[in-house]
């Protein structure tokens with residue numbers, strides 16, 4: 001990963017952290033683990049043009065993947081059931 005990508009990932013992390021907090025959520029406090037997911041989101045944004053969940057297999061079609069674009073449709077039910085998203 002280039003220095004440019006690293007700083008873009010860090011920026012994305014900070015933005016997602018702010019957005020999560022302002023919506024009443026929080027990112028996983030294990031920063032190392034969460035950084036890997038944010039890198040995945042960044043890579044998918046570069047690859048597909050949208051933030052496909054890094055833990056799921058998408059189609060590359062934004063409409064078909066709509067439910068698994070972060071934050072996905074399953075976040076709240078996963079939080080209710082498991083206290084964390086998929």
Ligand code: SF4
Pocket residue numbers: 037052053054055068069070071072073074075085086
């Ligand atoms: S909120 Fe959904 S899309 Fe975002 S990381 Fe969690 S499981 Fe993936």
